Amino acid sequence: xLVTSPIPGRISGMRICxxxxxxxxxxxxxxxxxxxxxxxxxxxxIQAVGAEGVGNSDAAKAFGQLSRSGxxxxxxxxxxxxxxxxxxxxxxxxxxxxxxxxxxxxxxxxPLDALRGFLKDRRQSPEARRLAxxxxxxxxxxxxxxxxxxxxxxxSNELRRDAVAQILDRGKKQLADSDExxxxxxxxxxxxxxxxxxxxxxxxxxxxxxxxxxxxxxxxFLTNWxxxxxxxxxxxxxxxxxxxxxxxxxxxxxxxxxxxxxKWQSLSTPDPYGKVDLNKPYGKLKEVTAYAYHExxxxxxxxxxxxxxxxxxxxxxxxxxxxxxxxxxxxxQRIDQYKMPIKxxxxxxxxLLKLCQNEQKQDWTVQWEFQLRVCDAxxxxxxxxxxxxxxxxxx
Amino acid sequence: xxxxxxxxxxxxxxxxASAAAAAEWHRFRGPEGNGYIPGNVELxxxxxxxxxxxxxxxxxxxxxxxxIVGDKVFVSAASGPQQDKLLILCFSDRDGSELWRRSFWATxxxxxxxxxxxAAPTPTTDGKHVYVLWSSNDLVAVDLEGNLxxxxxxxxxxxxxxxxxxxxxxxIVAGNTLIAQVENDSESFAAGFDLLTGVNRWKIDxxxxxxxxxxxxxxxxxxxxxxxxxxxxxxxxxxxxxSELWNFxxxxxxxxxxxxxxxTLIVPSRGMTALKPNSLGGxxxxxxxxxxxxxxxxxxxxxxxxxxxxxxxGVLTAADRKTGKRLWRIRMKGPFSGSPVACQNxxxxxxxxxxxxxxxxISGDTGEVVSEFALGETILATPSISQNSLYIRSDQTLWKFxxxxx
Numbered sequence: 001x002l003v004t005s006p007i008p009g010r011i012s013g014m015r016i017c018x019x020x021x022x023x024x025x026x027x028x029x030x031x032x033x034x035x036x037x038x039x040x041x042x043x044x045x046i047q048a049v050g051a052e053g054v055g056n057s058d059a060a061k062a063f064g065q066l067s068r069s070g071x072x073x074x075x076x077x078x079x080x081x082x083x084x085x086x087x088x089x090x091x092x093x094x095x096x097x098x099x100x101x102x103x104x105x106x107x108x109x110x111p112l113d114a115l116r117g118f119l120k121d122r123r124q125s126p127e128a129r130r131l132a133x134x135x136x137x138x139x140x141x142x143x144x145x146x147x148x149x150x151x152x153x154x155x156s157n158e159l160r161r162d163a164v165a166q167i168l169d170r171g172k173k174q175l176a177d178s179d180e181x182x183x184x185x186x187x188x189x190x191x192x193x194x195x196x197x198x199x200x201x202x203x204x205x206x207x208x209x210x211x212x213x214x215x216x217x218x219x220x221f222l223t224n225w226x227x228x229x230x231x232x233x234x235x236x237x238x239x240x241x242x243x244x245x246x247x248x249x250x251x252x253x254x255x256x257x258x259x260x261x262x263k264w265q266s267l268s269t270p271d272p273y274g275k276v277d278l279n280k281p282y283g284k285l286k287e288v289t290a291y292a293y294h295e296x297x298x299x300x301x302x303x304x305x306x307x308x309x310x311x312x313x314x315x316x317x318x319x320x321x322x323x324x325x326x327x328x329x330x331x332x333q334r335i336d337q338y339k340m341p342i343k344x345x346x347x348x349x350x351x352l353l354k355l356c357q358n359e360q361k362q363d364w365t366v367q368w369e370f371q372l373r374v375c376d377a378x379x380x381x382x383x384x385x386x387x388x389x390x391x392x393x394x395x
Numbered sequence: 396x397x398x399x400x401x402x403x404x405x406x407x408x409x410x411x412a413s414a415a416a417a418a419e420w421h422r423f424r425g426p427e428g429n430g431y432i433p434g435n436v437e438l439x440x441x442x443x444x445x446x447x448x449x450x451x452x453x454x455x456x457x458x459x460x461x462x463i464v465g466d467k468v469f470v471s472a473a474s475g476p477q478q479d480k481l482l483i484l485c486f487s488d489r490d491g492s493e494l495w496r497r498s499f500w501a502t503x504x505x506x507x508x509x510x511x512x513x514a515a516p517t518p519t520t521d522g523k524h525v526y527v528l529w530s531s532n533d534l535v536a537v538d539l540e541g542n543l544x545x546x547x548x549x550x551x552x553x554x555x556x557x558x559x560x561x562x563x564x565x566x567i568v569a570g571n572t573l574i575a576q577v578e579n580d581s582e583s584f585a586a587g588f589d590l591l592t593g594v595n596r597w598k599i600d601x602x603x604x605x606x607x608x609x610x611x612x613x614x615x616x617x618x619x620x621x622x623x624x625x626x627x628x629x630x631x632x633x634x635x636x637x638s639e640l641w642n643f644x645x646x647x648x649x650x651x652x653x654x655x656x657x658x659t660l661i662v663p664s665r666g667m668t669a670l671k672p673n674s675l676g677g678x679x680x681x682x683x684x685x686x687x688x689x690x691x692x693x694x695x696x697x698x699x700x701x702x703x704x705x706x707x708x709g710v711l712t713a714a715d716r717k718t719g720k721r722l723w724r725i726r727m728k729g730p731f732s733g734s735p736v737a738c739q740n741x742x743x744x745x746x747x748x749x750x751x752x753x754x755x756x757i758s759g760d761t762g763e764v765v766s767e768f769a770l771g772e773t774i775l776a777t778p779s780i781s782q783n784s785l786y787i788r789s790d791q792t793l794w795k796f797x798x799x800x801x
Binding site for chain 2: 049051052053054056057059060063064067086087089090091093094095097098101127158161195197311324326327328329331332333334337338
């Protein structure tokens with residue numbers, strides 16, 4: 001779930017026409033048969049669903065018609081997923097499921113070759129390709145499962161996960177005989193893995209073999225920061241208050257802090273999962289606010305994601321623009337807890353984080369920390385050109 | 396006159412009996428949201444292999460209860476390493492065969508504490524459609540055949556409406572409105588949704604604090620109203636407009652929900668408190684307060700003039716609904732996450748977290764455990780009762796218990 005990509009609101013008739021035209025164009029340019037005008041129209045109606053339930057009534061009617069169509073509708077519906085918003089995607093998915101279910105009940109075959117072609121087309125929606133894969137499993141289990149190794153570098157994390165799982169199984173068996181062979185296998189798995197639980201399994205295996213790996217680099221965690229604080233967060237009001245770093249970051253400046261003048265200082269983390277612990281420079285404080293600043297040099301202008309894990313209240317700015325903020329305290333933290341789509345510009349990009357600690361005194365409210373990484377939509381790390389080179393002892 | 400009264404009484408009894416026979420488990424904690432369903436007198440009082448009618452494998456995690464509509468049993472779940480594939484499953488009540496399943500890609504955050512899960516809220520129904528809410532704030536309406544009627548991504552619409560520990564409040568249908576509490580530390584709200592289109596009929600701000608309780612229906616001046624509980628207290632609202640009717644401001648639990656009996660609401664607040672709302676608004680009348688009666692995670696159960704609840708030590712207490720005074724208590728094998736349920740057969744049904752089913756006979760001067768059956772799986776859900784059968788689910792399995800066929 002991307003935290004800053006709300007679905008569009010009310011969509012005009014013109015927008016529907018444009019969506020419809022785009023859909024038809026996508027279909028013809030892919031070399032597939034063009035869907036019927038009716039099918040294209042129903043898809044466009046579903047793609048027009050917007051925020052707060054806008055378009056649901058029309059979508060339900062279109063869904064009714066779509067669900068009565070035959071298996072020949074499956075490919076146009078699958079292709080329509082990619083340009084659709086998050087809610088429309090689910091309408092399309094549900095229509096696909098109903099059509100496939102009816103085909104199974106009535107004995108009508110699903111278009112296996114066409115589904116295979118769609119699955120192989122990596123320009124399509126990763127989620128829709130996974131759905132096609134699951135439909136194929138129902139038709140041809142063995143043949144479809146033979147495709148799994150080819151997913152090792154797939155943009156669909158779900159497909160890639162299956163390929164990584166097969167490699168991990170192989171690595172586990174090799175561990176009994178040869179660390180060297182197992183290490184090579186686990187290296188392949190690590191390069192491919194994007195899901196955190198699989199990466200953690202791999203890291204554990206490397207640790208047991210006595211091999212150090214550079215997990216922060218694999219994930220793209222930012223490990224070197226400039227931090228300043230503490231400012232106040234009395235009665236949790238610091239979250240809304242604009243302290244001086246929000247106005248302008250000047251790493252040479254000194255500010256009025258909660259109890260004294262405060263200055264920027266360097267803070268690096270050795271944590272394998274990039275956790276930056278603000279209690280280390282400041283002590284276990286309560287009702288305080290701090291800022292963390294990082295300059296990320298990108299080799300190109302590109303789309304990316306900021307992925308944050310944090311159990312304190314926080315705000316984040318990219319190049320001076322607020323990306324998102326959240327005033328929740330101590331309800332849990334995990335890697336990639338918040339995914340925020342951004343656009344990096346070529347050259348220097350500034351990242352400013354505001355981190356508020358509240359007044360709670362329980363043991364589980366001590367943490368004042370975060371973990372932030374920059375990656376693409378699949379979770380593949382995007383490494384800054386100004387990132388320090390890895391240690392030579394690490395793999 | 397006497398004859399008239401008698402025939403009137405018979406008529407009322409017939410209507411009630413008919414209603415009891417027709418009542419189904421349409422939402423969290425039964426038709427009235429208090430854990431009790433009338434009728435079902437033939438429900439088995441012994442849980443075991445002989446009374447296991449069927450089991451069905453579930454493809455994803457979940458702790459919301461099963462709901463039953465006619466010959467169909469509905470359960471929600473979520474699968475995948477991040478529980479981001481949301482599932483609605485429909486089973487045949489006759490043999491537990493899966494009739495259909497629908498999957499959705501979560502549009503909201505799926506992070507939650509490992510003990511709970513994304514499919515924590517119990518689905519609900521108006522008898523024609525099934526409404527399912529997940530902790531990701533995805534809200535879906537399908538008809539009984541699985542055709543999608545509408546979908547909302549409430550975290551897309553309200554991006555800070557989430558709880559990193561997970562959400563679990565179960566939506567309810569009141570009149571022509573689906574009501575959900577989406578309460579958390581940040582963008583906290585309750586909303587009423589049009590049953591047919593899913594658009595907001597109303598949306599109101601709620602206290603900025605985590606809250607896992609569910610809305611409860613109750614009576615006021617002969618009308619159905621809805622009570623919204625939170626750490627701040629309880630607010631009575633009109634289900635069609637969301638407008639405030641009364642407010643109890645002395646705080647309440649954020650985990651066990653209240654239970655209503657007619658126009659009285661039993662609330663886990665400062666122990667346990669009985670409230671009778673004042674139709675003129677303002678603070679409801681506090682009929683009684685029992686500070687030592689502290690329900691833990693499980694919500695209280697009301698059967699006619701008695702309240703039953705379990706505390707954190709697993710002690711089951713029976714209390715007088717009109718005074719709150721304790722009548723008896725017995726130690727159960729806890730701990731309990733799911734709430735107890737009952738029907739008109741004089742027994743209570745519990746499942747503890749270790750999956751031990753326990754049946755308590757309440758017909759005597761004190762409660763007596765008359766049956767135990769270990770399911771062998773962690774159970775965090777609340778059971779359901781319908782058509783003389785009992786349903787309970789784990790992450791992996793859905794069970795139905797009923798009398799063996801002759």
